[in-house]
Amino acid sequence: MSIQVELCRKSQSECRYPSLKTLLLMLGYECKQLQNIFEGKRKMKSIKFQATLCVLIAAVGILSACGSNKPAADIKPAATTETKQEDKKDTAKPVTISVATNAIGEQAKVLQTIADNFTKENPTIKVEFSAPGKDYENIMKVKMASNDLPDVFSTHGWAKIRYGQYLADLKDQAWVGALDDVIKPAVTDDKGKVYVLPMDQDKSGIAYNADVLEKYNIAVPKTYDQMMQAAETIKTKSGGTVAPFHMGGSDNWPVGQYFDYFATPLYASAATNNSAQLLDGTFDWNNWDKFAQMFADLYKKGYLNKDVLTAKYSDDAKALAEGKTAFLFYGAYVIEEAKKVNPQLKAGFMPIPSIVEGDSPTFVGGEKTTWGVSKDSKNIEAAKKFVAFYAKPENAQLVAVSNALPSGIKGAKVDAGDLSKYYEQYKDVRVLPYFDRVFLPNGMWDVMCKNGQDIIAGGITAKQFSENMKKEYTRLRATVTK
Incomplete structure (x- = not known):
């Protein structure tokens, strides 16, 4: 019989502590040496040591048994802080x-x-x-x-x-x-x-190579007509070695950038505009003919890189870095890409030029x-x-x-380096939402990109571009309003 069961067979309130001798005898074969101790067969030094040891062992067993009505076998040690943390870690x-x-x-x-x-x-x-x-x-x-x-x-x-x-x-x-x-x-x-x-917060306009503009004595254009005049000057004076505009057309979305940028100054930002018609579905898509032709002319007049349909976005940044282009239709982020190629690049950042007389330049932004x-x-x-x-x-x-x-996020300080002066210079310029996010139904972005590629490739005319836009605009609007 174990010590714990012997001493605590009764309820907790009836549990009594035995005399030292009784305690030692109850240990039996578990501590036989103590019998010899009481018979005087061991030296006093040994008696003191061994008796003390067994008393401590017995005391632990007694206190453990008397602290609970449950059998000793059911009693588990309390979990330490380390154990709890380890268990939590293991069960994650x-x-x-x-x-x-x-x-x-x-x-x-x-x-x-x-x-x-x-x-x-x-x-x-x-x-x-x-x-x-x-x-x-x-x-x-x-x-x-x-x-x-x-x-x-x-x-x-x-x-x-x-x-x-x-x-x-x-x-x-x-x-x-x-x-x-x-x-x-x-x-x-x-x-x-x-x-x-x-x-971060989008604030996109046009990135440019400042050295190229300085070389050909070109002022930063404020209107679309001025930008086209600059393009003609660059193409002529460079002998075609510098593309006024560079576009990674094989990536699709850079083509859409042009339409998203210039549709707002053409149709929405001037005092008299087509915003209401675009929103209520009554816009006359014949007005898109002019816009589609403006884009086609960039390529026909030699203002775009010749490999526009095979070039990628990464090629745009490289061309800017190497002085092989003057303008890119992207936010300032493309300048950071270009500086990976040429850390000494002198680049500038400008708003999107106005198109309608009496209007002013704008940025596009949002998320x-x-x-x-x-x-x-x-x-x-x-x-x-x-x-x-x-x-x-x-x-x-x-x-x-x-x-x-x-x-x-507040508290995240951003040093834009050389670009900081441009943000300061143009801090009062209007920042308008991207055209397609406000005026076009979901799905029209792909339509603009694909038709832009097709008109450059000569697969469609400006009129067909407009017809395709009208068809998809009507179809997608109907899907949204159902």
Whole structure:
């Protein structure tokens, strides 16, 4: 019989401590040497040591047994702080989140680096990072149709209009209070929903090579006509070695940039404009003929790079860096790309010239680099944690710096370097939304890009371009309003 059972067969209240001798005898074969001790067969020194040892052993057993009505076999040691922490660590289940962005080039690399840092700090969260470039929008359309969106994805200017119904509300996130006041209206609604984290704020215009303009004595153009005059001068004086405009047309979206940039000054920014007609569906698409022809003329007159249909976006930045072009229809971020090729590049940044008489130059802007969380994500907490990591001022700053744009998060200071003077110079210039985000139904972006490629290739005329625009505009509007 064990010591604990012998001493505590009765209830806890009846448990009594025995005399020392009784205690020692009850140890029996477990401490036989003590019998010899009481018989005087051991030396006193040994008696003291061994008796003390066995008393301590017995005392532990007695106190343990008398502290509970349960049998000793059922009693488990209390978990220490270390044990609890270890158990928690062992039971943490690894999860995988899918992340997709429309960013390309250096900007995509920055986002990837931050994602890598996140996984180092959160080893139980695996990140499947994807940056498919020009195919991003089409991929996302397929995923929306099947309701199989990535856990985290960029909304490329369409957080509310296109992706709103698929996005989780992030208003409970700690970083919401740090949103910059300028960008907040673009990513929130009047009900308080926060659609995405904006890491920076778009402010796009035209990048130019300052050395090229200086070489040919060209002032920064303020109107479209002045820009075409500059193009003719550059083409003529350079003997065709410098393309006034460079466009990576094989990537598709750079073609769309031209139409998104100049449709606003042509149809929407002047005092008298077609905004109402574009919004209510009564716009006369015959007016698009002129616009389509303006684009076709860039190529016919030799103002575009000859390899426009095979060149890529990366070729645009390289041409700017090497002085082989004067103007690019991108935001200041392309300058950062170009400086990777030529750190000594002297580049400038200007608003989009006006087209209609009496109008003034403008910028286009709104969302730039964002992260939203799918409301149907199976790992929504991990996804939110991932997004919150990018909201840290030091990370938001890295993203904004890569685009040479103001941050979307307060406290993330961005030194735009040489570009800072241009932001200051043009601080009062209007920043208007991208044309397609306001006036065209979802799906028209691809129509502009493809028809732009086709008119350069000689596959369609300006009139056919307009007809295609009207047809798709009408079809897509009907789909939205059903």
